[in-house]
Amino acid sequence: xxxxxxxxxxxxxxxxxxxxxxxxxxxxxxxxxxxxxxxxxxxxxxxxxxxxxxxxxxxxxxxxxxxxxxxxxxxxxxxxxxxxxxxxxxxxxxxxxxxxxxxxxxxxxxxxxxxxxxxxxxxxxxxxxxxxxxxxxxxxxxxxxxxxxxxxxxxxxxxxxxxxxxxxxxxxxxxxxxxxxxxxxxxxxxxxxxxxxxxxxxxxxxxxxxxxxxxxxxxxxxxxxxxxxxxxxxxxxxxxxxxxxxxxxxxxxxxxxxxxxxxxxxxxxxxxxxxxxxxxxxxxxxxxxxxxxxxxxxxxxxxxxxxxxxxxxxxxxxxxxxxxxxxxxxxxxxxxxxxxxxxxxxxxxxxxxxxxxxxxxxxxxxxxxxxxxxx
Numbered sequence: 001x002x003x004x005x006x007x008x009x010x011x012x013x014x015x016x017x018x019x020x021x022x023x024x025x026x027x028x029x030x031x032x033x034x035x036x037x038x039x040x041x042x043x044x045x046x047x048x049x050x051x052x053x054x055x056x057x058x059x060x061x062x063x064x065x066x067x068x069x070x071x072x073x074x075x076x077x078x079x080x081x082x083x084x085x086x087x088x089x090x091x092x093x094x095x096x097x098x099x100x101x102x103x104x105x106x107x108x109x110x111x112x113x114x115x116x117x118x119x120x121x122x123x124x125x126x127x128x129x130x131x132x133x134x135x136x137x138x139x140x141x142x143x144x145x146x147x148x149x150x151x152x153x154x155x156x157x158x159x160x161x162x163x164x165x166x167x168x169x170x171x172x173x174x175x176x177x178x179x180x181x182x183x184x185x186x187x188x189x190x191x192x193x194x195x196x197x198x199x200x201x202x203x204x205x206x207x208x209x210x211x212x213x214x215x216x217x218x219x220x221x222x223x224x225x226x227x228x229x230x231x232x233x234x235x236x237x238x239x240x241x242x243x244x245x246x247x248x249x250x251x252x253x254x255x256x257x258x259x260x261x262x263x264x265x266x267x268x269x270x271x272x273x274x275x276x277x278x279x280x281x282x283x284x285x286x287x288x289x290x291x292x293x294x295x296x297x298x299x300x301x302x303x304x305x306x307x308x309x310x311x312x313x314x315x316x317x318x319x320x321x322x323x324x325x326x327x328x329x330x331x332x333x334x335x336x337x338x339x340x341x342x343x344x345x346x347x348x349x350x351x352x353x354x355x356x357x358x359x360x361x362x363x364x365x366x367x368x369x370x371x372x373x374x375x
Contacts, residue, residue, distance in 0.1 A: 038105035070243030114314035122173035136355035148205035175348035186216035209242035230256035260302035260340035284316035303342035
């Protein structure tokens with residue numbers, strides 16, 4: 001059903017969008033027919049009225065499951081219960097619902113639909129394998145991308161599998177070397193030496209977390225404020241799909257020398273696919289967040305990658321108007337933050353300079369590092 005310039009699912013068109021001055025529920029069609037109804041903000045309503053509106057909207061939604069990174073999986077009835085009982089999560093869910101309704105009402109006036117960002121196809125830079133320098137030679141080395149993907153948790157595994165299939169190959173196609181910590185290998189013991197490697201330029205992954213820590217397998221603390229060597233993040237670009245880490249961990253990594261950090265200041269919430277509809281809601285969340293990684297892989301600056309990701313979220317939101325999926329796509333978009341140098345970018349190569357003549361000690365040091373010492 002088309003309302004304004006948006007194509008609504010049948011049930012979504014029936015959901016109330018706002019409340020009239022006399023207390024009546026009004027739909028998107030009502031608001032589109034009388035634009036003055038969209039003036040003002042739902043946040044000016046008293047909390048009881050906001051809750052009543054939110055619960056009525058959820059009641060008309062088909063059964064669904066929300067994956068809340070850092071919390072777990074919630075069913076439709078469990079989310080409604082949290083809102084009704086005004087729990088910490090219920091308060092966030094209520095704010096998310098009111099914020100999305102405000103935004104949807106403002107968009108019903110028309111205008112062009114948000115479009116997905118144009119993501120370039122990966123191309124390998126044509127860089128010579130070596131450069132002659134007076135009495136020296138510069139040899140080209142491939143830089144590395146370090147992925148920390150939690151594949152042993154029910155909430156993160158589907159997203160991790162999506163990233164492994166659709167994000168990792170883009171970096172490889174661009175010429176980067178890939179190091180992926182998955183399964184029981186996704187722990188700090190394996191992270192540290194890879195992160196400190198001078199060839200590692202980008203760190204990414206999905207995992208649980210909170211304001212100060214990013215976790216891997218079984219809650220292992222991979223990166224935590226006050227418990228890591230600055231060499232693990234300097235001078236790298238980082239993107240973690242994890243709850244809240246852009247609040248404290250992200251700024252801390254930038255203060256320790258990270259070039260940039262992209263992440264979320266609040267819980268990342270996604271909706272599992274509702275098989276009764278033609279749109280795969282899960283893929284909308286996955287594609288939107290992964291836009292950041294794909295743009296960085298293709299040579300974009302951190303700011304360009306961030307802006308493309310916001311554009312992707314907007315396009316995804318427009319595909320499922322007035323649904324729970326649209327509410328939490330909006331929530332995630334609004335809590336995505338970019339920290340550090342907006343001009344930061346990564347390239348798939350670096351050069352090492354070797355000068356001649358080498359002393360006997362320099363040759364021995366180089367050989368010792370290249371092989372395994374034996375008696």
